Amino acid sequence: MLIIVRRAGIAFLTLLIVMTLTFFLLRKMPGDPLHMWAMELVQLHGMDFDSAYEQVKQMYDYDPHEPLGQQYIRYIKGLMKGDLGTSMVYKISTNRIIIKALPWTVFLLSISLLISFGLGSLMGMVIAWKRKTALEPIVTAYAAFTGATPDYITALILLIVFAANLRLFPMKGAYDSALTPGFNWPFIKSVLRHAALPITAYVFESTAAWAMAMKGSAVSVLGEDYIMAARARGLKERRIMISYMGRNAILPLVTGLAIALGTMLGGATFIETIFSYPGIGWFFAQATTRMDFGLMQGLFLVTAVVTIFSNLVADILYSRLDPRIKVEE
Amino acid sequence: MSVTAIPGRLYRSIYEPFIIIRRNKRAFVGLIILVIFALMATVGPEVVPLDTTQSFEKRFQWPSLEHPLGTDHVGRDTFQQIVHGSRDVLITAFLAAIFATGVAILIGMLAGLQGGMMDAVLMLMTNAILTVPSLPVLMIVASVWKVKDPVRLGLLLSIWAWGGLARAIRSQILSLKEREFIEAARALGLSTFHVVSRELMPNVMPYVTINFFTLMRGAITASVGLMFLGLIPFKATNWGMMLSLAAWQTGAIYVPKALFYFGSPMACIILFQLGAFFFANGLDEVLNPRLRT
Secondary structure, eight states, X not given: OXXXXXXXXXXXXXXXXXXXXXXXXXXXXXXXXXXXXXXXXXXXXXXXXXXXXXXXXHHHTOOTTSOHHHHHXXXXXXXXXXXXXXXXXXXXXXXXXXXXXXXXXXXXXXXXXXXXXXXXXXXXXXXHHHOSSXXXXXXXXXXXXXXXSOHHHHHHHHIIXXXXXSOOSOSSSSSOTTSOOSSXXXXXXXXXXXXXHHHHHHHHHHHHHHHHHHHHHHHHHHTSHHHHHHHHTTOOHHHIIIIIIIHHHTTTHHHHHHHHHHHHHHHHHHXXXXXXXXXXXXXXXXXXXXXXXXXXXXXXXXXXXXXXXXXHHHHHHHHHHOTTOOOOO | OOGGGSOXXXXXXXXXXXXXXXXXXXXXXXXXXXXXXXXXXHTHXXXXXXXXXXXXXXXXXXXXXXXXXXXXXXXXXXXXXXXXXXXXXXXXXXXXXXXXXXXXXXHHHHHHHHOHHHHHHHHHHHHHHHHSOHHHHHHHHHHHSOOOSHHXXXXXXXXXXXXXXXXXXXXXXXXXXXXXXXXXXXXXXXXXXXXXXXXXXHHHHHHHHHHHHHHHHHHHHHHHHHHHTTOSOOOTTSXXXXXXXXXXXXXXXXXXXXXXXXXXXXXXXXXXXXXXXXXXXXXXXXXXXXXXX
8 A cells, every 4th residue: 555655755856856847947938929829819919019018928738937936936826727728829828728629539449459469469479479470570570560661651651552542441531520429330431430430550660579578478487386277277378378377477468458558649740740640649749730729738738647647557456466466666 | 911010009090999899790781870860960961952942742752863752742752851850869868868868977977986975865866767657757857948940959858868887887886896806907096087087087988888779769759740740830841840740731631642752751750760770789888898709
């Protein structure tokens, strides 16, 4: 129990570090961004500059002339209330953009993670069990290749081949905008067709890594006495492979799930941008190229919270799943 | 030439590792790939002139004797751009790996040797770096801090990259600290500087060297990616810029004839990554004799 509290404490401190770093980084932004948005208001509504500036200050709950300490307190207070800031480009609260974008990212990532984890651990199990098969060198080569190929190149190749030239899949978006979103077949079909290439990109990039991790873990399990005992009892090969070797070997991979989620969330920026998929990665890329600091900060904090929290959950889960393991430190 | 003709020290430090790498097929292929890239980045731009004259009628050509890798959207030679782009890409990655390694050694050593509060604080920072994905961090920093030269880009790429190595060095130091030879050095009253530089460093160096290539690989992926997203303004010949232009601005991805234009930077990145991966694997065997069978 104490260990869980400690872990949670570390996670909280990590979050605090990230929040503080983001704060100071974004306060170092070149020039006065409020000035720019105030000028925009002046041109749009013909109001005088001072009142426009006041209005912008209210909108973003940010005053560059305030002492830094007070700004920091105001920023933390805002975050405590769940207010992630205001987008300067879209002129709406960052929370609303996240509520719209996050489901798309979660949809892509959860399906991709499920497929690649399942496929990869199955591959790893088989090559660990069967030792000398044609599959092993193929999977090893595949792992070396995906390790060498950045996710954006995989995504770009898929886009070029299957969308731009063969035209089998759409180039951009999450669904056909002519359709009404809802629980109807044409819409679901369109969503799946749009998600197919991004999911393929994620799955192609991460399956081999799961296979190698599973193989390593399974090989170490193979030497255990209970495998030999199961063999001596004359159990079926399949049963030993799946229930005895597989189930024990898969445990250490659970912590890997959280790390994978982190890498995938990081890579989401590339994959979603390449397929113009309106998830948080796409919005993040938009925000950085358009200098939308309010949106950047919110999206970044969401990414950080998700990865920190999933790491914490994985740590706790791991110690629960395998009582032999004591969580270190 | 017989082996005995080579003086002992030189033999052990240069010739023997080379022989081991030569025997390991994958490591040798990796070494050759890395040497080719190094030549391309250093000598290449001096030998291959960059011709930027645009001629629209030569747009998106297939490879020919005149243009070994075809041409781009305005008829410029792809091969020249790849060669001239390689210098910035590789120098940036090299610098990033140097900076990250330096920070990792410093932090890992400090945390491992000092312990206590220092260790706790440093490991908290390391933990933050390892948990939060690097790309979003790099994107934020790149948008605030406009980098224009390879040195600063290298610095930028290294800020969120040193976590893994720092943690590994710390745990190695923790276990080395208890060994007899360190205790002996301490008992002899040797200075901390001596212990660190003469006793500890040689023991962590193999690990550091192999990680150097991993860091370089990461830096190349990240820098090309950031350029691809248009976050770092750089020369048009840079591989990331080539990809970015091909994907977003010139419509090259719709033209099958442009295959060599957008395929070349991709192939270079994958090749370099493979080369570094194979070579680092082989190096692992050279530096850890226990792995050799």
